[in-house]
Amino acid sequence: MYVATRGLYSMKPPTIFVPKCIKEDVEQLFNIHRKMDQSELKHNLIGLDVGEEVNVRRDLRVRAFRTYHGIPSQGYIVYSVKQKLKKEHVGLSANEIKTLKSSDHKHSEGTSSCFYRRHHI
Structure with a gap:
């Protein structure tokens, strides 16, 4: 086991x-x-439940998806999530980015890529 x-x-x-x-x-x-x-x-x-997502770590997310079998089942997609600096903030100094991070201003945007997919029956 x-x-x-x-x-x-x-x-x-x-x-x-x-x-x-x-x-x-x-x-x-x-x-x-x-x-x-x-x-x-x-x-x-x-x-x-199908469609629900959960963050496993800061950089890892899992989402359940519907599968089609004779009995109830679902699968899971594991995503790698990265935070990239927004294009308009490229070229700012480290101190300027730090100031943006400490404010409520959104300084980055998430990107994700699937690297694992599995069905559960």
């Missing part, structure tokens, strides 16, 4: 995405496994 293996190697607990409608059921499965093998199985379980 992925979660148990990460625990054995003292790795950070994984973040696992599941359809929101089955999140409680998946958590019950983890509880049953914990009882059977007396392990912690630390993890971060996140339920998403």
Whole structure:
């Protein structure tokens, strides 16, 4: 099991995405496994509905999308997100950019690129 293996190697607990409608059921499965093998199985379980997005890190975002199978299912797209300086601010000094950042002025714009896509059944 992925979660148990990460625990054995003292790795950070994984973040696992599941359809929101089955999140409680998946958590019950983890509880049953914990009882059977007396392990912690630390993890971060996140339920998403189709179209929902969540920031995993400052530079990483996950979005659920609809898939078409005989049973309810959905997939997940993982996006890399980068903040780029707006064109009108290119050429400003570091101090000027720092001043823009500390004010409410929007100094950058986000760009994203998909680097992973997965279906869940």
